[in-house]
Amino acid sequence: MTFPRIFLLFPLFFIAFCHESIDSHSLPRPLILEYPENIEALLAEELRLECTSWRLAAETNNLSPWKTIPQECADYVKDYMNGREYVMDLRRVSEEAKVYANGVELSGDGMDVWIFDIDETLLSNLPYYAEHGYGLEIFDHVDFDKWVEKGMAPAIEPSLKLYEEVLGLGFKVFLLTGRSERHRITTVENLINAGFKDWHRLILRTPDENGKLAILYKSEKRSEMEKEGYRILGNSGDQWSDILGTAMSSRSFKLANPMYFIP
Amino acid sequence: MTFPRIFLLFPLFFIAFCHESIDSHSLPRPLILEYPENIEALLAEELRLECTSWRLAAETNNLSPWKTIPQECADYVKDYMNGREYVMDLRRVSEEAKVYANGVELSGDGMDVWIFDIDETLLSNLPYYAEHGYGLEIFDHVDFDKWVEKGMAPAIEPSLKLYEEVLGLGFKVFLLTGRSERHRITTVENLINAGFKDWHRLILRTPDENGKLAILYKSEKRSEMEKEGYRILGNSGDQWSDILGTAMSSRSFKLANPMYFIP
Structure with a gap:
């Protein structure tokens, strides 16, 4: 727009x-x-x-699906992503999630779940987007896949702190990502190198799920978890398609991301 | 906090x-x-x-339930509510909703619905909140009810434009408010004086619904609409409890409101 x-x-x-x-x-x-x-x-x-x-x-999900940030806001988004406010926003959502996580009474049967998305939630692709106009360029799957395969995405530190906190509290951690199964090995290596460990399950898109809208794919995966008896008590993601749909979490946390929109 | x-x-x-x-x-x-x-x-x-x-x-629903704005942000919220940015934010959500409304294919059977909340969505209580610290004071039901009974809340102009647009497109308009039935007459007068008309139904809380969480009360009312055969295609509200829950609208629009939180 x-x-x-x-x-x-x-x-x-x-x-x-x-x-x-x-x-x-x-x-x-x-x-x-x-x-x-x-x-x-x-x-x-x-x-x-x-x-x-x-x-x-954009952050309140009021925009129609968009493919690039507005041309006029290119400098604004760049400044935001590299400035103190993005870090502040990430810290705040992590702190709020921690307060909530600590207030939840867990059943102790190992069926209490916290879901994390990966990109722009646990791992930052900022080095990639810095080279691609911070969302000003149309998303290039091939180029992005090359970046993913480098396995060099740094941790989003406030999310790592939350991750460790919910693990320590006894939540089972599920990683639910739009990345495809062919990136599993690199993704696991990247996550571990960035400090993430002890997740219960890492769910990536199978080949037949590749064309599916994220909001449907993630809803289906959450529904499957519920059918297995898991209780989804927390969910962290940078896209509304991580959060909305069916089998929604008791509480969800929306991380800031003005660079791209995934329907 | x-x-x-x-x-x-x-x-x-x-x-x-x-x-x-x-x-x-x-x-x-x-x-x-x-x-x-x-x-x-x-x-x-x-x-x-x-x-x-x-x-x-606050706007992305990341905060735990809160009763007042942070003391330190009193001037900030006051400036925001009285400045150009609040108006900009209201205009933008109205424009985005109009674009969406115009793109929806209506069935023409009169069962396509757009829901509007009232307070801080169609009508502005800014004159009241200006006298009460813009959310810095704990909400006072008795005092607020006196304000409501004056019936002098002005229209939120961008919402009035959206309201007229969706009516013109053939949506049935439902007003779904947390206000109680005892304010029906004043609310109707206030709405009409502010330029709103031709709504299909105005739903207020009955006495037995007064203690219910807004998110449950509004979900129940939407579920009843769906049982009657209505299709909820659009929903405008300033609280996430207007939007989330069951029988959610195909698309929802979150108006800005940093002054208060209704669970």
Whole structure:
């Protein structure tokens, strides 16, 4: 999606004319408009507001399916992903999840489950996206698969802390990812090198599941867990398709990710 | 919840010491620390980031149930609610919902439904909350009921535009509110005065439903609609308890509201 650039100019026209009297149409008009001196700062602030609003809409699942971030917000998303706010947002969701996890009464029968998504939840693909405009480029499966096969995605540290916490509390950890089975070995190695261990099950897409919408695929996998008798008490993911659908978790935690949308 | 204030100081200590060499422990230390001159601006920016992060967590349903906004964010929430960003956020969700509504193929049998919540969705209680710290005070049912009975809540204009759009497209509009039946007459008058009309049904809480969690009450009402044969295709609300639960809408739209949380 793109912002209609003309809207960005409205406040400037307003500012340019706001000191004229209501009857100014009857006076001689200046040929050169007097724009305010700080016009660039005003435009930048307007754009920052628009992109912040776009990001909120993305994070609250209000947008129609989107394939790239808005062109105008390229710098904004880059700054957010590399700045302190993304880290703050990741820490906060981890802390909130920890508080919840500690308040849950576990049955002790080993059937209490916490589900984690992998990409942008446990492992960060930021090094890849930094090379691809932070979501500005259309997603390239082939190129991304090459990155995945390097097995070098770093841990998202606040998620690692949560991961260790829920394991320590006695949850069974299920990893439910949109990655395909052919990446299993690399994914396991990457996870272990990044500090993750002792998961109960790692679920990847089988070849026949590759075309399925993530929200359906993940719902089916959760339903299967419930049929096996597991109680899904916590679920962490960066996409709403990790969270919504059927067999939803008692509580879910949405990690920030303004770079891409998976339906 | 409150932010641990000590964390706000860490970046300042860092800044205060960052020009010292690594071996500075072997040098005589100054007794008076040289804080940066713009310490107040740095603290203010830190607080803005923390409150922005808190608001994102609230809007993405990541927080444990909360009764008041964080004390530290009182000014931030006030500024947000009275500033351009809240209006931008309301406009965006309305525009996204319009795009979706126009793309839905309606059956034409009069059973296609769009649900609207009322408070902070169709009608704004901002005049009330402005007098009560924008969520800083614990919710006072008696006082709020007096405000409701005045019937003076203004329309949320972007929602009115969406409301008229979905009516024009042929959706049946259901209003599903946590307000109680005893406010029916005032609520109807308030809605009509604010420009809303032609809804199909206005559902308020009956006396026996007053103690029920909103998420259960609203899920039950949606389930009843489905049993009657209605198809819930759109749902607009400012609380996740308007949206989640059973008989969820095909698509839901979460309006911004950092002032209060209804479970």
